[in-house]
Amino acid sequence: MNLDRGDFETENLIVWEKIIRELFPVAIPNNCLWKDIDSIISILNKISSIDNLNHTLFPAGGGHDLTGAKRSSEKGCIEFSTPNSVRIVKPKVWEFNYFPNNAGWAYFRLETAGLKPITPNVNSSFIKEKVTELEPGHYTEKVKQYQYEVIVVGAGHAGCEAALAAARMGAKTLLITSNIDNVALMPCNPSIGGPGKGHVAREIDALGGEMAKNTDKATIHIRMLNTSKGPAMWALRAQIDKRLYTQKMIHVLQIQENLDLKQEMVTKLIVNNRRVERVMVKSGLEFSSPTVILTNGTFLNGKIYIGKTTYSA
The missing domain is CATH 3.50.50.60 (FAD/NAD(P)-binding domain)
Structure with a gap:
């Protein structure tokens, strides 16, 4: 995790100090912790609104520009938005560290809990705990x-x-x-199943696919079609919340x-x-x-x- 501090601009430091003083109008502590999700989201969005102050640095190296944060549909999680992706994280603690002799060294640190896979087909161990830091300046991305x-x-x-x-x-x-x-x-008919598509959905499920599992998470209602005809014509069809289906699939991926x-x-x-x-x-x-x-x-x-x-x- 490296910062190119030679490129650190004076005006960025001024804005960085302004944000810190807005958070701590009376006195700036050397260390402060937050565990409330709404408070964490509020600070993330404040920082993401300022160019050159919104770089997230990942434990394995590299980083992205933070463009915003909001509550995730997953309980206790935050959607961490960057230009090309959305990272779902489960925050444990949001920490601020300040150095009175050099405000440019001040940084925020988000410690996140491991997320347990929600499908039985993946490794049952928890995703390892991650730490993300936000600091002013420009990051140097890992090769x-x-x-x-x-x-x-x-x-x-x-x-x-x-x-x-x-x-x-x-x-x-x-x-x-x-x-x-x-x-x-x-984009068209948000449903899974029916006389034709139902066979495909069954085959995908039999091979360990995700479609049927994801359907269970996003179903609005389920109906058996063609019940007035013989059993050979019956077909189960689930009507889907199309946005929820997308969100759940993104999480699985x-x-x-x-x-x-x-x-x-x-x-x-x-x-x-x-x-x-x-x-x-x-x-x-x-x-x-x-x-x-x-x-x-x-x-x-x-x-x-x-x-x-x-x-x-």
Whole structure:
């Protein structure tokens, strides 16, 4: 965990001190602790509103810019927002440390509890406890490792299942989506089951997939269809809360061992000897893998028709 303090700007220090004095208008303590989630969220949002003061630094090195925080749908958890992802954390204590002789050394420290996996197919041990620090200035990111065993492009229903299956088999897996808010999205009819789709859902469940489990967490109501006909025509269908389904699936992906979820736009597949070796994303980064699975959905070459006007979707 490194900070490039040579790039630390004077105006950042002034704003940093202003935030500290807003939190402690009477006297600034050398150390202070918070355990109330709403208080922690309030301070996180105050810091995230100021450029160059919102860098989160992770225990293994590197970090992200904090863009905000809010209560998670998971009990006792916070959604920790960064430009490309949402990290769900369970706070234990939010600590402030101050050094009277040098305010630039002041920092906040969030200690988080381990999150227990919510599916039986993943490692039953708790995710290790993490510590995240926020300090003013610019961070120097740890050298990134972009080598994966499996890369899945597209985080719809098929992409999520493919990524989870690979990760649960022990493969280091990357799941790339163009919009993390639309993971496992149901843009049309938000239902699982029925005469046709029900067979697919059963097969996915039999193979250890996540669709049926996630359906149980986001169901609005369940109905048996075609009951006026014979048993061969009966089909169970669950109507789904589409946003809750997405939120629950994101949580499963984030806590899954061996799986990274990234918001990027894949722009190019780099092929050598008729084999895909790397994928390139819009930001210019490249991710290497001997196996690339494309789950782009049906809209990749879609077109929109309005009268005689046609354009790419």
